[in-house]
Each structure stands twice: as C-alpha cells, then as structure tokens.
Amino acid sequence: MKLKFTTSTVIAAVLTLTACATSPTGRNQVLLYSEDQLAQMGSQAFTGMKEELKISNKSVSNNYVQCVADAITAQVPSTVFGGEWEVVVFDDEQINAFALPGGKIGVYTGILNVAENQHQLAAIIGHEVGHVIAEHGNERMSQSTLINVGSQAVGQVLAANEVPQSGPIMAAIGLGMQVGVQLPFSRTHESEADVIGLQLMAKSGFDPRQSVNLWQNMDAASGGERPMEFLSTHPAPQTRIDNLQANMQAAYADYQAAPSRPSCTR
Numbered sequence: 001m002k003l004k005f006t007t008s009t010v011i012a013a014v015l016t017l018t019a020c021a022t023s024p025t026g027r028n029q030v031l032l033y034s035e036d037q038l039a040q041m042g043s044q045a046f047t048g049m050k051e052e053l054k055i056s057n058k059s060v061s062n063n064y065v066q067c068v069a070d071a072i073t074a075q076v077p078s079t080v081f082g083g084e085w086e087v088v089v090f091d092d093e094q095i096n097a098f099a100l101p102g103g104k105i106g107v108y109t110g111i112l113n114v115a116e117n118q119h120q121l122a123a124i125i126g127h128e129v130g131h132v133i134a135e136h137g138n139e140r141m142s143q144s145t146l147i148n149v150g151s152q153a154v155g156q157v158l159a160a161n162e163v164p165q166s167g168p169i170m171a172a173i174g175l176g177m178q179v180g181v182q183l184p185f186s187r188t189h190e191s192e193a194d195v196i197g198l199q200l201m202a203k204s205g206f207d208p209r210q211s212v213n214l215w216q217n218m219d220a221a222s223g224g225e226r227p228m229e230f231l232s233t234h235p236a237p238q239t240r241i242d243n244l245q246a247n248m249q250a251a252y253a254d255y256q257a258a259p260s261r262p263s264c265t266r
C-alpha cells in the first residue's frame with residue numbers, strides 16, 4: 001500500500017503553524033519558544049552548574065575573563081539581553097566555554113591554556129555569545145520538537161498500514177534525521193556563531209585575526225582526534241579557519257574603526 005504521508009510532509013505541515021524568524025546572518029529559522037522561556041531555562045541551568053561544579057577562586061583569572069566578557073557583551077543588542085551579564089569561571093580542565101539565554105557566561109579554566117591572549121579569549125566568548133544572539137538554543141529545541149512530532153506521525157502511519165519491517169524503517173529514519181538534519185544543523189550553528197563572534201570581537205577592539213590562531217591552537221590541543229566532519233556536530237578546524245578568513249576583511253574594518261582597545265591581562 002502506498003503511504004500518503006512522510007516525515008517531511010508532516011513536519012512541513014507543522015511548520016505552517018510555527019513562528020518563523022531570521023538569524024543575524026539572514027538564515028530562516030523556526031523558533032517555538034519565547035525569550036522569557038529561554039531566559040528562565042538558561043538561568044535554571046546556570047544555577048545548577050554553579051552548584052555542581054567548582055568555581056575558580058583565583059581573582060587574576062576571574063578579573064581577566066570578566067574584562068574580556070564585559071567588552072564583548074557591551075556589543076550585544078539590548079533586545080537580546082539588556083541586563084548585566086553574569087560571568088563565572090569554573091575550575092575545570094576541560095577546554096570549553098558557553099553562554100546561555102538570560103545573560104549567563106561560563107568559562108572553564110582549561111580553555112585559558114589554549115586561548116593564549118585576550119584576543120583569542122574574546123574569539124571564544126564572542127562565539128558563545130553569538131549562539132545566544134542567533135537564538136540557536138531555541139532553534140535546536142524547536143527542531144527536536146518538530147522531529148519528534150514527525151517521527152511519531154510516521155510511526156503511526158506505518159502501524160496503521162501494517163507496513164512490514166516498520167522497526168528498521170523507523171531506525172533508518174532516525175539515522176537519516178541525525179546525519180541529514182541534526183548534525184548539519186549543528187555545524188551551521190557553529191559556523192554562524194563563528195561569524196557573529198568575529199564581528200563582536202572586532203567591534204569590541206580585539207584583533208579578529210587572532211581567531212585564526214585560536215583555532216590552530218584548538219586543532220593542536222585536540223591531537224587530531226576528531227570524527228570525520230560529516231559525522232561531527234562541529235566543523236573541522238580548517239573549515240572554521242576558512243570561514244573566518246572569508247569574513248576577515250569586514251571584521252578587520254570593524255576592528256580598525258573600534259573606538260577603544262581593551263587591555264585585559266591575566
């Protein structure tokens with residue numbers, strides 16, 4: 001029996017009922033959650049992390065990270081977040097940082113060993129804040145909601161039509177969604193955040209050319225142990241470098257026009 005519905009048609013039907021938006025780079029988005037909902041979730045998650053993880057008590061590192069973060073967040077539109085950003089340095093050797101809706105920034109001490117100067121740290125924080133500006137968290141949650149709705153609908157259609165081997169078909173659909181939708185979507189978000197972060201650091205007075213050095217350092221720190229780009233949620237370092245260099249001319253013009261040059265020291 002020929003089926004009348006597919007995952008793509010179910011999701012397309014749901015999309016007609018959802019809120020569409022445009023990212024800072026002009027990409028179409030579907031956002032199902034309100035800013036207040038995202039800010040509340042971000043605050044709750046941040047509170048939980050502060051309770052579970054050790055917070056650095058080294059004033060030099062804290063002041064250094066705060067200095068860079070203050071310069072970056074000063075460039076964030078008030079429509080994204082108009083309050084005072086909370087910045088916390090977590091005493092943890094993992095090479096990571098993050099920003100959450102509601103004005104929250106977390107930096108792990110491990111990344112300070114890879115970001116060699118204030119400019120490279122600005123590239124990291126700018127990238128993470130870029131995710132917030134582009135509402136990537138909202139978009140990812142919205143995407144998951146739609147995929148779940150679509151997958152459930154396909155399963156119901158398969159069962160109703162007594163399609164043989166529906167289990168393997170659903171498993172194939174799940175893999176297709178992961179490789180064909182979710183992973184490329186993640187890589188798109190990372191590339192978009194790189195561009196937004198590049199703009200933020202340049203307008204803040206940090207040298208955008210140092211973003212390339214940062215990703216060279218990140219590549220070296222990984223020891224080359226990365227999954228193939230097709231199956232990775234993040235672009236390969238060289239892909240990121242190429243993307244940054246493609247946007248470097250405009251960013252460097254913003255850097256030259258910046259009214260001040262931060263001086264953040266460890």
